[in-house]
Amino acid sequence: MSTPLLELDHVTKRFGRVVIAEDLSFSVGAADTVGIVGPNGAGKTSLFGLISGDLAPGAGQVRFAGRNVTRLDSSARCRLGIGRTYQVPRPFTDMTVFENVLVAAQQGGGLRRKASYAAAARALGMTGMAGEANVPAGRLGLLARKRLEIARALATGPQLLLLDEVAGGLTDPEVTVLVEIIRGINAEGVAVIWIEHVVRALTSLVDRMTCLYGGEFIGDGTPAQVLATPRVREVYLGSEIVDASTIEAVLEEGEGGR
Numbered sequence: 165m166s167t168p169l170l171e172l173d174h175v176t177k178r179f180g181r182v183v184i185a186e187d188l189s190f191s192v193g194a195a196d197t198v199g200i201v202g203p204n205g206a207g208k209t210s211l212f213g214l215i216s217g218d219l220a221p222g223a224g225q226v227r228f229a230g231r232n233v234t235r236l237d238s239s240a241r242c243r244l245g246i247g248r249t250y251q252v253p254r255p256f257t258d259m260t261v262f263e264n265v266l267v268a269a270q271q272g273g274g275l276r277r278k279a280s281y282a283a284a285a286r287a288l289g290m291t292g293m294a295g296e297a298n299v300p301a302g303r304l305g306l307l308a309r310k311r312l313e314i315a316r317a318l319a320t321g322p323q324l325l326l327l328d329e330v331a332g333g334l335t336d337p338e339v340t341v342l343v344e345i346i347r348g349i350n351a352e353g354v355a356v357i358w359i360e361h362v363v364r365a366l367t368s369l370v371d372r373m374t375c376l377y378g379g380e381f382i383g384d385g386t387p388a389q390v391l392a393t394p395r396v397r398e399v400y401l402g403s404e405i406v407d408a409s410t411i412e413a414v415l416e417e418g419e420g421g422r
């Protein structure tokens with residue numbers, strides 16, 4: 165079997181008494197699509213921090229493309245091919261869309277002038293933002309801001325793209341647009357790990373789903389398998405984020421809801 169693109173090996177992280185990651189082991193292959201669900205405070209964004217290098221684990225190892233990256237910071241990991249979006253995007257609002265993406269290609273991806281322009285243009289093309297290249301980022305609507313956030317991550321040239329709740333706040337048709345953009349990125353060979361509360365968006369894309377709760381995985385399998393897991397249903401029951409009827413509807417639509 166080929167080496168997975170990403171491997172977490174018994175990773176643990178605590179902030180004082182708060183357990184963020186408890187002995188997590190997890191692997192993702194090249195071009196895989198993995199969805200991560202879990203209630204608020206489950207440790208999902210922190211998991212991204214551990215993968216991207218924004219957080220250092222207390223114990224365990226993170227490997228990327230067969231290399232131990234545990235001690236590398238986020239900029240070094242980004243240059244190796246781990247790109248991420250943030251739950252609260254912070255574009256440079258006075259800069260144009262193109263300039264924002266160019267900065268990501270140069271600062272995040274470490275690309276030089278000509279290559280950075282090409283990467284920025286490609287990222288805008290893949291996210292459907294080419295027509296807004298000269299618009300100041302501060303003037304964008306919500307969907308365009310989400311596209312820009314993805315374009316910024318894409319411009320760094322990732323082999324692995326971490327998406328943190330990019331569908332939040334969008335209408336159903338907008339979510340569909342976003343899913344198609346992500347599908348297109350994945351079709352280019354980029355592995356995607358997507359944290360999302362909008363379960364329907366996830367189930368329309370991912371092959372595999374995991375559920376995080378209290379810093380532990382309580383489900384890992386196809387979306388239908390995970391959503392049918394009693395423990396997963398239990399933690400979501402009464403949740404305002406994903407109600408039981410949404411899970412039922414996804415399950416009724418069949419394996420993965422696709």
Ligand SMILES: Nc1ncnc2c1ncn2[C@@H]1O[C@H](COP(=O)(O)OP(=O)(O)OP(=O)(O)O)[C@@H](O)[C@H]1O
Nearest residue numbers: 179182183184202203204205206207208209210211
């Ligand atoms: N720097 C920090 N110091 C202390 N506690 C932290 C820190 N960062 C996160 N936490 C705590 O760790 C837990 C997990 O947070 P995290 O943001 O990873 O959860 P999440 O699953 O992404 O939640 P949400 O769905 O609300 O975004 C929370 O209890 C949070 O308050």
